[in-house]
Amino acid sequence: MAEFKVLPYWLFLEQIRPFSSKSRKHIEQKIELIRLNPYRFKHVHSKNFSMVFRVRMTLDGKERRLIYVIIKDIVFLVCIFDRDKGYRDLEKFLAKFKDEMG
DSSP states (O other): OOOOEEEEOHHHHHHHTTSOHHHHHHHHHHHHHHHHOGGGSEEEOOSSOSOEEEEEEEETTEEEEEEEEEETTEEEEEEEEEGGGTTTTHHHHHHHHHHHHO
């Protein structure tokens, strides 16, 4: 299987900035796993995209989810959100991503 190209969305880059270096290293390890096989993590239902996936992580002591979208052979890292808020904000993040992608 070919490696996928991984591109971060600006919101994702903004969200990872305040994390500790240990948490950022953990995120980098997960991104490498995504690059090798983006279908390994759990699929998430979405109104905006058919290929949305999530990665469970504990960052700085809190349960969080990294959300990414696969479009052709490109993986877009969309956002990280707190698990305690549930998935309420997910469609909002994905709609914003879709609008900016055109």
